[in-house]
Amino acid sequence: MSTLQKEWKSLWQGRFPQALFYLVPIVLCLMFGAVYSCNTVRHIPTVILDQSQSSLSRNYIRLYDDSERFDIIAYADSSEEMEAMLKNSTAYAAISIPKDFGKNIKTGSAGEAALIVNSANNLIGNSALSSMREINKSFSAAVSTQLLESVGILPAHAREMVYPVHIGTRLLNNPANGYTPFMLPGLILNALQVTMLITIAPLFLKSLEQREYSGNFPCLAGKLYAKILPHILLGMLSFFTALSIACLLFDIYIKGSLFLLALLLLAYLIAVTGILCLFSSLSPTPVLALQIPLLYIMPGLLFSGLSWPTLSMTGFAAFYSAIMPMSYTADTMRDILTGGYAPSLLHDCIVLLLMGIISFILACCIYKLRLHYMHKKAAEPEEMPCI
């Protein structure tokens, strides 16, 4: 209890109290929320090359003009001009309509249109292509209906004929298919992980240098855990404050139980702190205690399955993902938030707790061993200088 009180006090001492680091997830939540405030990729700069100049081509272009996904920024006079705009990234999408587009459609032979997308950024490429497909399908169905009407088929009947199978779409959990519910909770979790790294990683080492604790193993482990407990409490507080802000200001909602969310977060923090204690006990200097976990902690977000799915990870990537605490938290947390359910919650909590407990026991063993050698070295008599 006295260790706990001492650590809690030390968190608030100094010119820059360590407790202030727990504001990082909140600040980053505000920053990232502002970046993703549009929720979907819109206003893709688009260039049009309309060589047909027919009413049909103009109707087709109007569909793109009306869509908020595309911003028509220029009408090119030649294909060279269009290509140049794509090449220098002035435009990310281009629509090229050939000379005989309108004429071909009217005479019953199919018209052609070329749609070009710069997909160096996949988010732009995906968004442009999926919107283009939707617009093109609508345009084709409308033109086709008119063509059948011109051969004497009733309008309602013609519509049924050209488009016999409709596709209804229901999006579960993230109905707007938005980026904020997809990424923001995971980014807050990652910010929390970085905060834990910068506060906990040098902790064991500092205590070791000061030869703060000794005694038998359970007593030592208890004292060391009391040292990190205030960090877990502050971490919980920081995360829930950031999440509340995200719910208030951005497109985040909590469908599931807050209790389950807190349980998962607690298991996650136990795992992260345990692993960081292990790194801390192994490191020779405080700076290295921050640097050594870099290759392990920093890629956590991308290996967690939050964006790139776990199912698509193979070999080393699948293994690496399996040893990251984030992999058992980020996706499950998003499920609780957006769907209200998380089928793997129990499994994930057990894995996280095991990770945390085993790492912490190992860290304590190493701590005790290092302490033992430090005492032994101090007790050794200094060698007499040769005369």
Next chain:
Amino acid sequence: MYLIYMLQRELKELLHDPSRALLLLGAASAYMLLFGALYEPGVIKSVPIVILDEDHSALSREAIQSLEDSESFYVNSYAASEEEMLTELQEKNVYMAIHIPADFSAKISHNEHSSILMIVNSSNIMYANTTSSACQDVLNEFSDKLAINKTALTLNISESRLSPRITPVHYEYRVLNNSTQSYSLFFCIGLAMTAFQLCMYMTFSASIQYALKNKAEIITLPVIPFLLIKFLFYLLLSLFGFTIFYFFAAKTFFMPAKAPVWQIYLLACLFITTILSLSSWLAALFASHTSCVRAGLIYVVPSFIFSGYTWPLESVSPAIHIISMLLFPLTWVLNPMRDLFLSGSSGSFYLSCTVLLILTATNLLLGFFAFRHKYQKNFLCSFH
């Protein structure tokens, strides 16, 4: 003479702390390998789906067959009821469900339209985009074929004559620069450069901090040449680190480096000078190297997100756009670098180079003043 002497001292210092050299030379390549392994399949394939076919007709089986033929997903199970289908989705055994209603073929044979319902778990939008786009493509094609076939029978016209009236426009899609829309091409360059930025910052700030705490380090030279030689040493070393990354990217991951080498290296060089000069004054600002590293760790993720590398800057508010341009040098590096690698040119290359040059000059100036101030505070005051 001084130059060689100082470079030798820098080398000695580096060998004394080999972790610095390791970070500077190996970080970008290590992250390239790490993320290359992660995004190795390139695109998302074989997403598990469930099908509920209440129609059990030849037509519904034909629709299912065309879905089964797609490599974007695989049919994990066939549900017997709607509850079972929804349970499969909820249990996350599948990420998409296809529901074919009982009157599917009957409605079509009566020349009415019928609907197929696609239910997608959209919590991970990467799954949602892959599955829904592929499914729409497959079912639209199926619908078009059916429309041609049925209308040809109704109007007694040959299918070949009718086809251009049912599908009056042929759309030719051309995807430039990353034709398979591979995620490894899209992500790896930026992630490796972000790691490189962090490691340059950590190593150079360590060196500055070391100098500011050891008087013997600076005593031999005035502050400006001392700083410049240090800067030059780390610039050369970082360029070597970038070369290792470039080799890995091109040889191991077959990343197309389409632009002329001088353009890639010029951008890399200016990127390095910007980060080193930024590190010089930040290092002088912090009391200890631990604080320096902490600041770097907090900065790294926002710098990547704000750079517009993934989320395009066209889709952010003007205020965020300005913040990105002013506070995060990666904004001027990542997109042009990816463009140089993948498309061979970048529209913002010269602008980015100019901005990076200005940033380098400004940061160097700040670095000089901050270093001199800290040096005077640390040594001259205590001396007097």
